[in-house]
Amino acid sequence: MLSVESSVFVDGIAGTEITEFLLSPSDERYRAWWPGTHLRFHVVANARGHVGDVVWMDEYVGSRRLRMSAVVVEAQPGQRITWQLKRWLRLPGWLHLELVDKPDGCVVRHTVEIGYRGVGRILDRILRLYLSPRFAAELDEHVRTEFPRLRDYLHGVPAA
Numbered sequence: 001m002l003s004v005e006s007s008v009f010v011d012g013i014a015g016t017e018i019t020e021f022l023l024s025p026s027d028e029r030y031r032a033w034w035p036g037t038h039l040r041f042h043v044v045a046n047a048r049g050h051v052g053d054v055v056w057m058d059e060y061v062g063s064r065r066l067r068m069s070a071v072v073v074e075a076q077p078g079q080r081i082t083w084q085l086k087r088w089l090r091l092p093g094w095l096h097l098e099l100v101d102k103p104d105g106c107v108v109r110h111t112v113e114i115g116y117r118g119v120g121r122i123l124d125r126i127l128r129l130y131l132s133p134r135f136a137a138e139l140d141e142h143v144r145t146e147f148p149r150l151r152d153y154l155h156g157v158p159a160a
Helices: 015-023 027-033 118-130 133-154
Strands: 002-011 038-045 054-061 064-076 080-086 090-102 105-114
Touching: 002 133, 015 064, 015 080, 015 090, 015 105, 015 133, 027 038, 027 133, 054 133, 064 090, 105 133
Parallel strands: none
Antiparallel strands: 002 105, 038 054, 054 064, 064 080, 080 090, 090 105
């Protein structure tokens, strides 16, 4: 199993603001969050309580364009969201977002896990080509940039 984790403290925002936004996405709001980088993010199929929602996301991370659909497999407002990547079937890939409120902001932990457990770990060597050290660095920079931008967007601060 391969994992890429980023953590950032964002002052002036609460975990509930982040989860409310990410659990009710629209392409228009997603693009306004980070124009030119965030392209599409919307619900394809709704489920009660968000667990089971299928979403479509299209964005750039560094120079790489990521287009994927995912299923919400965990949703704890203000605390955690987990999406599992999906093509026709659910894939061995997860995006975890964990949020810890502090008195003056929120710690955001963003983790991508891809791979297999057990004998399937043999395939992780192939996956390592995709989750390269360069991609991990670009993803970390992306996360450290996007969440302060989300705070600014949600609080009506004009983009720089």
